[in-house]
Amino acid sequence: MSKKLLLDKAHVEGIRNYDVYRREGGYRSVEKALKSMTPDEVTEEVKKSGLRGRGGAGFPTGMKWGFLAKPEGVPRYLVVNADESEPGTFKDRYLMEFIPHILIEGIITSSYALGSNTSYIYIRGEYAWIVDILEQAIAEAKNNGWLGKNILGTGFDLEIYVQRGAGAYICGEETALLESLEGKRGNPRIKPPFPAVKGLWDCPTVVNNVETIAAVVPIINDGGEEYAKIGIGRSTGTKLISACGNIKKPGVYEIDMTISVEEFIYSDEYCGGVANGRKLKACIPGGSSVPILPANLLLKTAKGETRLMNYESLSDGGFATGSMMGSGGFIVLDDNQCVVKHTYTLARFYRHESCGQCSPCREGTGWMEKILLNIENGKGRKSDIDLLWDIQRKIEGNTICPLGDAAAWPVAAAIRHFRDEFEWHVENPDDCLRRNYGLANYADPLPIATPA
Amino acid sequence: MSEEKKLFKVTVDNITIDVEPGTTILQAARQIGGDVTPPAMCFYSKLQGSGGKCRTCLVEVSKGSEKDPRPMPKLVASCRTTVMDGMEVKNITSERVQDARAGVVEFLLLNHPLDCPICDQAGECHLQDLGYEHGKEGTRYEFNRRTFEKEDIGPYIQLHMTRCILCYRCTYVADQLTNNRVHGVLDRGDHAEISTYISKAIDNDFSGNMIDVCPVGALTDKTFRFKNRVWFTKPVDAHRDCDKCCGKVTLWERGDEVLRVTARKDEWGEVQSYDGKPGWICNTCRFDKKHVNDWVIEGPTKVNRHSVISQGHYIGLQKPNETISEVMGGRDPKLLMDIHSVSDVNSVELAALPGPATSKTFEKKDQSE
Numbered sequence: 001m002s003k004k005l006l007l008d009k010a011h012v013e014g015i016r017n018y019d020v021y022r023r024e025g026g027y028r029s030v031e032k033a034l035k036s037m038t039p040d041e042v043t044e045e046v047k048k049s050g051l052r053g054r055g056g057a058g059f060p061t062g063m064k065w066g067f068l069a070k071p072e073g074v075p076r077y078l079v080v081n082a083d084e085s086e087p088g089t090f091k092d093r094y095l096m097e098f099i100p101h102i103l104i105e106g107i108i109t110s111s112y113a114l115g116s117n118t119s120y121i122y123i124r125g126e127y128a129w130i131v132d133i134l135e136q137a138i139a140e141a142k143n144n145g146w147l148g149k150n151i152l153g154t155g156f157d158l159e160i161y162v163q164r165g166a167g168a169y170i171c172g173e174e175t176a177l178l179e180s181l182e183g184k185r186g187n188p189r190i191k192p193p194f195p196a197v198k199g200l201w202d203c204p205t206v207v208n209n210v211e212t213i214a215a216v217v218p219i220i221n222d223g224g225e226e227y228a229k230i231g232i233g234r235s236t237g238t239k240l241i242s243a244c245g246n247i248k249k250p251g252v253y254e255i256d257m258t259i260s261v262e263e264f265i266y267s268d269e270y271c272g273g274v275a276n277g278r279k280l281k282a283c284i285p286g287g288s289s290v291p292i293l294p295a296n297l298l299l300k301t302a303k304g305e306t307r308l309m310n311y312e313s314l315s316d317g318g319f320a321t322g323s324m325m326g327s328g329g330f331i332v333l334d335d336n337q338c339v340v341k342h343t344y345t346l347a348r349f350y351r352h353e354s355c356g357q358c359s360p361c362r363e364g365t366g367w368m369e370k371i372l373l374n375i376e377n378g379k380g381r382k383s384d385i386d387l388l389w390d391i392q393r394k395i396e397g398n399t400i401c402p403l404g405d406a407a408a409w410p411v412a413a414a415i416r417h418f419r420d421e422f423e424w425h426v427e428n429p430d431d432c433l434r435r436n437y438g439l440a441n442y443a444d445p446l447p448i449a450t451p452a
Numbered sequence: 453m454s455e456e457k458k459l460f461k462v463t464v465d466n467i468t469i470d471v472e473p474g475t476t477i478l479q480a481a482r483q484i485g486g487d488v489t490p491p492a493m494c495f496y497s498k499l500q501g502s503g504g505k506c507r508t509c510l511v512e513v514s515k516g517s518e519k520d521p522r523p524m525p526k527l528v529a530s531c532r533t534t535v536m537d538g539m540e541v542k543n544i545t546s547e548r549v550q551d552a553r554a555g556v557v558e559f560l561l562l563n564h565p566l567d568c569p570i571c572d573q574a575g576e577c578h579l580q581d582l583g584y585e586h587g588k589e590g591t592r593y594e595f596n597r598r599t600f601e602k603e604d605i606g607p608y609i610q611l612h613m614t615r616c617i618l619c620y621r622c623t624y625v626a627d628q629l630t631n632n633r634v635h636g637v638l639d640r641g642d643h644a645e646i647s648t649y650i651s652k653a654i655d656n657d658f659s660g661n662m663i664d665v666c667p668v669g670a671l672t673d674k675t676f677r678f679k680n681r682v683w684f685t686k687p688v689d690a691h692r693d694c695d696k697c698c699g700k701v702t703l704w705e706r707g708d709e710v711l712r713v714t715a716r717k718d719e720w721g722e723v724q725s726y727d728g729k730p731g732w733i734c735n736t737c738r739f740d741k742k743h744v745n746d747w748v749i750e751g752p753t754k755v756n757r758h759s760v761i762s763q764g765h766y767i768g769l770q771k772p773n774e775t776i777s778e779v780m781g782g783r784d785p786k787l788l789m790d791i792h793s794v795s796d797v798n799s800v801e802l803a804a805l806p807g808p809a810t811s812k813t814f815e816k817k818d819q820s821e
Contacts (some may be wrong), residue, residue, distance in 0.1 A: 168640065185637065190504035190532045356618060356637070356644030358505050363559035366642040370595050387592055394555030397526045398507055 005218040005238045007254045010098040018140035021101040029220035033109045034154045042113035048224030050236035055209030056327040058311050067196040069204040077205040078116040080213050082123040083165050083172040087288040088329030091240035092210035094252040096130050100137040106213035117157050122177050125165040134162050169353035173401045174207040187357045188401035231257040235310035245332035248272035257310035262299045264309050278334035281439050285314050286326020288346050289406030291413030293323050294442035304448040335439035339421050343414040344372035350407035361404040364395040378429030385422050460537040464488050465545045477530035490543050491582050493667050494619035495531035498730040502624050503531035507556045512549050515540035557587040563598040565614045573669030575682040575760045606653030608674050608739050613645050616670035622662040630656040660738040664715050676712040683760045687753035696734040702753050710742045
């Protein structure tokens with residue numbers, strides 16, 4: 001059993017309510033931070049912990065907090081990004097549904113560190129029932145003196161508001177989120193200026209993922225150095241993984257980033273193996289935006305090392321032979337899945353969710369979707385595969401926000417690793433409508449390149 | 453203490469220039485001028501907040517600054533990136549930039565109807581220039597182009613959403629020049645469209661400037677619709693006393709008939725500034741003063757010799773004789789094709805035709821419907 005920090009108490013009866021949460025040791029971090037630490041000391045602890053953003057990019061949280069501009073007389077804001085809309089990612093939902101108070105507690109501690117007197121939770125519109133859960137938790141916290149004016153007699157004021165999105169994936173991008181929170185159309189802003197300097201209503205703002213903010217609670221309770229002892233290298237602490245796809249036990253698991261991918265998929269403690277006795281074909285380890293990997297590259301890196309479930313190991317080999325930790329949406333595909341169809345589904349998603357502000361993403365995502373649909377339906381040509389490659393190459397890196405990259409990477413990775421399957425679709429236009437390409441050689445061990 | 457401002461040294465394609473801090477790369481390149489200036493479809497220096505969207509002005513920053521010489525990893529939008537001292541920028545000398553720009557041009561033209569032969573913007577269209585200078589000879593797009601439901605936005609402005617490249621300039625005009633914005637971008641992604649919410653007419657004293665800022669033929673002057681090709685008209689600078697605007701305009705004449713009135717444009721296709729203030733014109737000057745007697749003529753407008761408009765040879769101010777009725781023996785010419793009704797994309801499946809499309813093709817289509 002690996003150590004659990006966030007979901008440890010998630011299944012205690014009634015933990016959603018304040019009384020139980022408090023009895024189980026909740027809000028200790030707020031007491032500790034507000035009464036015995038300065039805001040800078042809290043930030044310092046987070047820096048020491050090595051906590052990295054859990055939303056997808058993995059940027060060190062302490063460093064992000066350190067960038068926050070602190071001009072005199074200008075309010076600062078903490079915005080919690082609960083707009084979790086990435087296909088395959090549902091960890092924040094789990095956390096907020098089962099143990100909402102850990103998020104509220106994390107927000108109070110983090111707001112204290114950042115000097116934010118008004119903090120927002122921007123939540124995905126589809127999570128309508130969670131808004132009620134959060135608002136109840138906020139009301140309970142307020143009734144018990146953890147929110148409002150002069151918290152614990154320390155002179156620190158804080159209000160938390162929950163704002164529902166209107167169902168756009170793009171509003172999970174931090175600057176689009178801020179635009180939407182301001183009541184405007186959710187178009188990503190052009191950076192710089194970064195939110196740390198000019199964010200919500202042109203004031204310095206920190207936008208953090210739900211899980212990141214929740215992780216501040218154990219960091220303050222146990223100290224940053226204790227937190228940093230968990231995990232390997234720069235992947236410290238625990239990470240929530242939402243596992244789904246063709247596995248026996250889909251769900252949200254808290255891992256300590258020392259276990260191997262193989263163990264995560266096959267052990268009974270986690271996914272319990274591939275469902276229905278099928279074989280593992282491919283996996284998207286970090287939510288739909290990250291590159292897909294075939295089974296052989298997923299379990300072992302190109303150097304032949306065992307791939308671990310952490311930031312460094314998953315991205316080992318770059319995009320040529322690796323992937324990304326992303327937001328922890330672990331999607332497993334068995335040998336009965338069609339990678340072309342799967343890539344088409346993702347392309348359709350990104351076409352639908354592109355905000356339409358900048359041209360490469362607006363036009364390119366739709367184009368890729370149409371070509372992929374043709375290939376999937378056996379109407380493709382060999383040249384279409386190269387065309388897709390060229391389109392994704394021209395989108396990637398040339399857009400305002402990372403949605404362009406997120407749309408390009410899955411297509412690029414699918415072509416890079418599963419080109420045979422695309423070509424099979426083109427060469428067997430009738431067959432591809434009746435059956436799938438199957439496992440082929442995607443699980444065969446790869447030859448390990450000897451260093452030159 | 454000397455009040456002398458420190459200037460930043462910036463190098464674009466090996467040409468160095470000193471600019472004031474806060475200048476963007478694009479504006480620095482415009483100061484140099486010529487080929488090193490990146491094209492810009494959405495940036496408009498007179499509209500605050502514009503730019504960054506079309507991605508045609510992407511450049512490579514090969515040296516960040518004197519203090520931090522690291523290159524920037526990604527191509528940056530030159531219109532929204534301010535210069536640093538000692539910055540080195542590659543535009544036409546960078547293959548990456550050329551490649552990315554060709555991609556952007558292709559993306560912009562994917563769903564563009566290419567109905568230039570019946571588009572009033574043709575001849576002064578930035579997308580035509582961009583396609584000519586940076587585009588490839590053909591498209592690799594084989595699908596139907598995007599279409600929209602037509603919308604009437606009032607008596608002065610014609611909206612052709614199929615031609616729009618979503619530069620957002622017109623929304624900035626409405627925000628910054630008029631007191632009430634009633635149009636905006638609805639929907640998202642490839643089906644995003646400029647529209648008024650619940651079909652409202654755009655009616656405001658300065659709404660006509662949306663036509664001037666539109667880089668393509670999405671917003672055109674309804675009072676000039678199908679009147680003439682711009683390169684057959686003669687641009688003349690003129691002014692009048694106007695209590696709402698600067699009154700400095702360009703008249704587009706045929707003979708002594710004023711076909712169209714626009715604001716005066718500078719060499720970047722933007723409205724000219726007078727004493728630092730942009731010379732926007734009001735709707736009265738633009739739409740209602742269509743007689744030479746309304747104006748004090750200053751003289752012919754200087755047209756860049758690269759522009760197709762400079763190809764027109766205007767001899768005298770005489771209106772050419774209409775000879776068509778003489779040629780036709782007094783009869784009216786036969787209507788071959790009503791361009792009002794075919795100003796449409798995908799109305800005919802061109803790829804399915806055995807040969808080139810003719811007026812017959814469109815007749816058949818009308819009958820079948």
